[in-house]
Amino acid sequence: MKKDLLRSIVTALSVAPFLAVVSPVVIAQEPRGVNPAGGGVPMTSLEHLKAKSSRTAPRTPDGKPNLSGLWGPDGHFIIDISAALKPGEKLPLQPWALKLTEERLSKPGAKQQDPKANCLPDGVPREDPFPWRIIQTPQLIVFLFEGNVHSYRQIFMDGSHPKDLDPLWYGDSRGRWDGDTLVVDTVGFNDKSWFDGAGHPHTERLHVIERYRRPDSAHLEFEVTIDDPGAYTRPFTLFGHSPLLENTEIMEYFCVENGAVDVSHMVGPATVGVNH
């Protein structure tokens, strides 16, 4: 019991600084226990749900690694992707992109321009402080999101990108297996989403390659290579991981219930704490 209490205190203390920079709307949505009105399950509530097992990663009947499961978020992909770079690296922002990010970080009310604040999709690779689920079949892999938009992203495993793509929030994602690694190639993005709460921008020239691995049953590792010659001087790679969550489900959370009202209250700039 004392051990559990100590672990809870340590966990709470380790998460506290992170939560201090989470957007006000996220904090406002944190429920005490079950929230009948929805609103998602913030990541502070997920600590006790993290799977402790380190068994071998499961496989599907066709021998592929089975990535299916409910996964927790990686905070770096919520607030500031530069924290997901290798130590010492910086985001290679072009001057206009750096200027825009600085404006978003300093201009009062800039948070209102965040698509997330308007209940629009996150795009790639942005995450939310809520669980997400992978559904895996041989032909199709789906990422289910609890929030910010209670929606889904499809990764088609049986084809190449179509021609004449319309610019989309999640782009067009095509997957393949490289050994035990799921490689997802995505193009066809619109230029509206922010990479993170700090407001790092991108253009429609964005090309994202994600590589997902499940080293054991309880963990998902991923690398995200961003190539956007319209906003960055060179490609760069982000590193993340997600814990498997057990004994829980994605809750129903429709952003429109809260966001349409909350956005007018976001008078501050984008999230601070960026390491350019």
Next chain:
Amino acid sequence: MSVRRFFCSLCSSVAAAVIICVPYAASVEQKRQFDPRDLSGVWWVDAPGPEKLLERAKNGDAAKCQTCHVSGHTVPEPPLTLWARQHLMIQPQMIQTKMGACNPIGVPAQFWYTQLYPFEFVATAGRIFQFFEKQNEWRVIRMNRGHSQDVIPTHMGDSAGKWEGNVLVVDTIGYSGQALIEPVGVNHRMSPAFHLVERWQRVSANQLEMDATYYDEMAWGSQPWSGLRKKFLLQPKMELLQTPCSPEADKKFDDRFVHPSVPPL
């Protein structure tokens, strides 16, 4: 043989071949091997079809399109209780507002939209997921577990599924009572007592049928509203499009179907 006679003979042969072969091909398609318990794939309603609705919009007949009740009901709605008339009624313009504001749709209202947007079933261990193209909503049907004791009221409700023979029976309760039953033709929302029972059956390799019954004691007393029947065709090469609800997505829909004066995209 004259050229004319030869041509007529050729036409007759082709016509005969078509008459014989088309039903045969259809019959072969009907008998193609399939797992009746595998509902996986993209499905789209076979009639009246989005092409017809788009055609109506092009012809300036979108107003009719928006008011015609083509949801697939085979029996009329039961009379509303006095309580329902006092508490559940919604003005038509309010319905438009709710939909335009990207409010969640949920089931069964999503079934109405299958006239315009396809959906997809994906089966996993213990769960069947249903993905709707309209607003990119999804729901999960948990299999063989029944409803949990403490269902939290939601827009989508809590869906429990089981197989009765080769019929997937989906029972949904736990509604928040805020959702529309259908966006057109039903001028009231559901109550928190709404209860939906769907029966899905794959009748051939490429045909799926659904029969749904609505129960809502607060709205209709003990009388259910049965007889919602829909037929869907498998779309093997179709991928669901990204249509998350946003002002843009709504505008595109409005431009195509609500305001036909704007050229279709």
